[in-house]
Each structure stands twice: as structure tokens, then as C-alpha cells.
Amino acid sequence: MITGAIKTQVDQIWNAFWSGGISNPMEVIEQMTYLLFIKRLDELQTVKEKKAARTGKPVENPIFYATHSTLRWSVFKDLGDPAELYRVIAEEVFPFIKSLGGEKDDSTYAVHMKDARFTIPNPALLxxxxxxLDAIPMEDRDTKGDLYEYMLGKIASAGKNGQFRTPRHIIKLMVDMMAPKPSDTICDPACGTAGFLVAASEYLNTHHRDEIYADKQSTKRFNQETFHGFDFDNTMLRVGSMNMLLHGVENPAIEKRDSLSEEHSGVENQFSLILANPPFSGSLDNESCAKDLQQIVKTKKTELLFQALFLRLLKAGGRAAVVVPDGVLFGTSKVHKTLRRMLVEDHKLDGVxxxxxxxxxxxxxxxxxxxxFTKTNSGGTDNVWFYDMKADGYSLDDKRTPLDAGKHVSNNLPDILARWHQRDLEVDRARTLQSFLVPKCEIVDSDYDLSISRYKKIVHEDVQYESPKKIFADLRVLEAEIIRGMDELEKLI
Incomplete structure (x- = not known):
């Protein structure tokens, strides 16, 4: 978690952009990302140089050669003349980072940087x-990640077609519950800024570091083959790619795709884990939507089409943790019921x-x-685990203020994670509690309704009220006190 001092510094940067004429939040994020990346390149080069000095060997795969020394952050940041600083970054540094890897490089970074533009308007702002940025201490890897997440969190309005950023702690919960393995091939088909992929990479770094860096082949798999993200917004693709790079994943497969379109309907049975929060309120024309998805769920609603897409993308045995609007759980249309029946009958619905x-x-x-849920193509749903989250550690108003962590009631997330990993033990757990198991037969009898309110029992507390006579007596006493008070006040006038 970044400190209040660093948040203040980031706020100052944000305000500088706005007062300098850049008011589009995504453009601010994009330009800040470029500068953070340039700074990160210099840090990586410094690490390589220190290693070379220790081993007495040449710098391995240098980013900057001797002729590039003026392009390094540690050098140009000390230029006293704003005009010269602007010229160096705009005419030398920015073209340099766009050309990293060469013209034939087909890495995620190179592909999405081709259309990148340096739009900071004047030397004074730059x-x-x-x-x-230079004043912010970013030596710690977690600080860099938290700083970037805080920047992304400042985009405080919903995007097009119902897209909005998923809170980082909710992403982390979903990733922790899925517990990715080094062998997983992970996909977010509506990746945006790549928050889910970043969190998955952090989980693997924390829990399986020795395995993912065991040898060159394992390292290559982690950097190039493990993470896959699709989006059709060029800015999101650049920011998502940069986000992964800033978190240590060198070449994830972040691709420009409209996941629901017929053009990309050939992608199927490829991934072992899907983590996503797809657009909710959008709708598509039947003409542009993939025909195979329409065969599964004939609808224009994106929240339903994405559920069908997840099943298509997953390989047999693949797992998914995805955010859905409540309507998907209890919608009464034929399409809603068909989708829920598929999850319960044709695959394995694990939890809600x-x-x-x-x-x-x-x-x-x-x-x-x-x-x-888990894609099985052969059923497997036995008991479905339900949890009624009441609190996520933050206030539920627009301010989303962190609540006192010492009060368990303020944050259900640790309890959710602990109970999820022991959910098979909750067969006889009372339906009045926050989590419990519901047998498949009961869900079938309820027309595949997946809303927790259908199965949770409400406990009505007995409240003892005073008798009417006692209430009237108390009112008369209060009235007498008021009259006495008025009399005393009147005497003072």
C-alpha cells in the first residue's frame, strides 16, 4: 500500500497534467506510463551493469549502449533547460523506446507502441x-505496482459500453481463490489495463517463484506464453502492455481483438484459467457477433455472450472466476435460464x-x-458454494474509504478465501450464515436460480416492545418536563 505522501505526489503530477492542458484521464495515464517506463528502463540497465561489475563480464543484453547514454533517465533528468529536456525526450528518447527490439520485433510491446504518441504539449509541463516523478521513491517493486494502480484508480468514471475498472482487492481475492499454477495458461478476454493478469503474475511470483524461474524454458514460458489478454481499444492495449512490463512480465500476449466478433471466433479450447470482469451493459448486432456464441445463447446482451465465450475459450478442465451483474443469476428470460442450466448441467458450477x-x-x-466454474463438457456439479459478502474492507459509498481492519465485520475477504478452500466441509452449515453449500437438486428445482437470496434463510429477531399504556405514561412524563422547562424559560424573559 502506498503512503499518503506518495499519493500526494501522484496527485500533484495528475494536477500538473490537468493544468497543463491534458484533461483526458486515459491520456494522462498513457503519458505517465511512458515516462515511468523510460525510468524503469534505466533502472533495469543499472541492475545489469551492477551484475556485470560483480561477475567481471560484459553487460548482458544491454538496453542502452554507450551511444545511448544521453537517453537514460538518470542523465536527462538533470538537464537544467526545460526546452532541451523536451527536445531530448520528444526527439530522441521517445523514438528510442518505440523502436526497442527492432522493426521486425513482434512482441506485445513493439506492436502496441507503433501507434504511440508523445502528447505532452510544452517543456514547462514535461x-x-x-x-x-523523480522525487517518488520507486525502488521497491510493490511500490511501483501500487503507484500504478493508484494512478489507474483515478479514472473515476465508467467507460464505454459499461466498462469500468475492477478494484484491485477484488481482483486479488479472485486470483487467490483460483490459485494459479505455473502450468496454467491464463486469459482475460476483456483485459483493459491488464489488472487480472498482473495480479496472476504477482501470485505466481510469490508462490511459485522457484518454478517459474527454474530454467530458461520455464522463464520463457512465464514471460511469453502464460498470460493472454484481449481488448479492442488501442490505448488500453498500450497501457495494459506497459502495466505488465512494469510488473516484470516481458512479453505477454496482449492482443487487439473484439472477443465477441465473428472475426475471432476461431479461438477456442486454449486456456486453463480465465479471470475477467467483462462489459455488462453493452449489446451487439447479430451481424457482428460470433455465430457459434449465438448458437449457445441467442442474445445481444454482452454479459451473457461473454459467459458463452468463456466456455468456448476454456480447455476441458479449465477454470474460470468472472464478475457478472446480478441479473445473470436470476434473469427469467429463456437465454438466462439456458446459460445457467448449461453451467450446472453440462459443466461444474463451483461457487457464487x-x-x-x-x-x-x-x-x-x-x-x-x-x-x-469448471469446464467439463460432462457435468459434475454436486454442491454449489454460496457466500454473501457484506463488506470488502472499504466504505460502500463513492469515497470508498478504508475501514478499520481490526473489525472483522468490516472485511469479509479473508473469511471468503479461507472458507472457499474448505468449502466441502460446509455441507451441514446453517443457511442463516454467510456461506453454505446448496445441493444441485435444489438449484434444479429452483429453475436454476443462482441468487443467494433464494437459498439463504433470514432470521427474524423477536423484539420486545413496551405496552401502549407504558408508552403513554412515558410521553406524559416527557410532556410535563417540557412544560416545566418552558415555564422556567418564560420567567427569565
Whole structure:
């Protein structure tokens, strides 16, 4: 978690951009990302140089050669003349980072940087931002990640077609519940800024570091073959690629795709884990939507089409943790019921976590849930685990203020994770509690309704009220006190 001082510094940078004429939040993020990346390149080069000095060998795979010394952050940041600083970055440094890897390089980075533009309008703004960024201590890897997440969190309005950023702690919960393995091939088909992929990479780094870096082949797999993200917005693709790079994943497969379109319908049975929060409120024309998805669920609603897409993308045995609007759980249309029946009957529905409506504020107040399922093509649903999340550690208003972590009631996330990993033990758990198992037969009898309210029992507390005579007596006493008080006040006038 970044400190209040660093948040203040980031806020100053953000305000500098706005006062300098860049008011589009995504453009601010994009330009800040370029500068953070340039700074990161210099840090990586320094690490390589220190290693070379220790071993007495030449620098391995240098980013900067001797002729590039003026392009390094540690050098140009000390240029006293804002005009010269602007010239060096705009005319030398930025073209340099766009050309990294050469013209034939087909890496995620190279592909998405081809259309990148340096849009900081004047030397004064650039010099101000460079000074502010340089003052932020970013030696710690977690600080860099937290700083970037805080920047992304400042995009405080919903995007097009119902897209909005998933809170980092919700992403982390979903990743922790899925517990990715080094052998997984992970995909987010609506990746945006790649938050789910970043969290998955951090999980693997924390829990399986020795395995993912065991040898060159394992390292290559982690950097190039493990993470896959699709989006059709060029800015999102660049920011997502940079986000992965800043978190240590060198060449993830972040691709420009409209996941629901007929053009990309050939992608299927490829991934062992899907983590996603797809657009909710959008709709597509039947003409542009993939025909195979329409055969599964004949609808224009993106939230339903994406569920069909997940099943198509997963290989047999593949798992998914995805955010859905509550309507997917209890919608009464034929399409809604068909989709839920498929999850329960044709595959293995593992769990449903109901979330409070404030989780996505200030972006949206929609009520949501997390679906957990496994693609089997042969059924397998036995008992479905339900959890009624009441609190996620933050206030559920637009401010989303962190709550006192010492109060268990303020944050259900640790309890969700612990109970998820022991959910098979909850067969006889009372339906009045926050989590419990529901047998498949009961879900079938309920017309495949997956809303927790269908199965949770409400306990009505007995409240003892005073008798009417006692209430009237108390009122007369209060009235007498008021009259005495008025009399005393009147005497003082």
C-alpha cells in the first residue's frame, strides 16, 4: 500500500497534467506510463551493469549502449533547460523506446507502441512532471505496482459500453481463490489495463517463484506464453502492455481483438484459467457477433455472450472466476435460464459470491457477483458454494474509504478465501450464515436460480416492545418536563 505522501505526489503530477492542458484521464495515464517506463528502463540497465561489475563480464543484453547514454533517465533528468529536456525526450528518447527490439520485433510491446504518441504539449509541463516523478521513491517493486494502480484508480468514471475498472482487492481475492499454477495458461478476454493478469503474475511470483524461474524454458514460458489478454481499444492495449512490463512480465500476449466478433471466433479450447470482469451493459448486432456464441445463447446482451465465450475459450478442465451483474443469476428470460442450466448441467458450477452494490463505486452502483466454474463438457456439479459478502474492507459509498481492519465485520475477504478452500466441509452449515453449500437438486428445482437470496434463510429477531399504556405514561412524563422547562424559560424573559 502506498503512503499518503506518495499519493500526494501522484496527485500533484495528475494536477500538473490537468493544468497543463491534458484533461483526458486515459491520456494522462498513457503519458505517465511512458515516462515511468523510460525510468524503469534505466533502472533495469543499472541492475545489469551492477551484475556485470560483480561477475567481471560484459553487460548482458544491454538496453542502452554507450551511444545511448544521453537517453537514460538518470542523465536527462538533470538537464537544467526545460526546452532541451523536451527536445531530448520528444526527439530522441521517445523514438528510442518505440523502436526497442527492432522493426521486425513482434512482441506485445513493439506492436502496441507503433501507434504511440508523445502528447505532452510544452517543456514547462514535461520538466515539472519529470521532477515530480523523480522525487517518488520507486525502488521497491510493490511500490511501483501500487503507484500504478493508484494512478489507474483515478479514472473515476465508467467507460464505454459499461466498462469500468475492477478494484484491485477484488481482483486479488479472485486470483487467490483460483490459485494459479505455473502450468496454467491464463486469459482475460476483456483485459483493459491488464489488472487480472498482473495480479496472476504477482501470485505466481510469490508462490511459485522457484518454478517459474527454474530454467530458461520455464522463464520463457512465464514471460511469453502464460498470460493472454484481449481488448479492442488501442490505448488500453498500450497501457495494459506497459502495466505488465512494469510488473516484470516481458512479453505477454496482449492482443487487439473484439472477443465477441465473428472475426475471432476461431479461438477456442486454449486456456486453463480465465479471470475477467467483462462489459455488462453493452449489446451487439447479430451481424457482428460470433455465430457459434449465438448458437449457445441467442442474445445481444454482452454479459451473457461473454459467459458463452468463456466456455468456448476454456480447455476441458479449465477454470474460470468472472464478475457478472446480478441479473445473470436470476434473469427469467429463456437465454438466462439456458446459460445457467448449461453451467450446472453440462459443466461444474463451483461457487457464487454475492457482492454488495457499492463495490464498484464510484464507477457504478450495480449489484454484482463472482461466478466460479469448471469446464467439463460432462457435468459434475454436486454442491454449489454460496457466500454473501457484506463488506470488502472499504466504505460502500463513492469515497470508498478504508475501514478499520481490526473489525472483522468490516472485511469479509479473508473469511471468503479461507472458507472457499474448505468449502466441502460446509455441507451441514446453517443457511442463516454467510456461506453454505446448496445441493444441485435444489438449484434444479429452483429453475436454476443462482441468487443467494433464494437459498439463504433470514432470521427474524423477536423484539420486545413496551405496552401502549407504558408508552403513554412515558410521553406524559416527557410532556410535563417540557412544560416545566418552558415555564422556567418564560420567567427569565
Amino acid at each position: 520538466a515539472r512532471v519529470v521532477d515530480l 459470491v454475492s457482492m454488495p452494490s457499492g463495490v464498484f463505486r464510484p464507477y457504478a452502483g450495480v449489484s454484482t457477483a463472482i461466478l466460479f
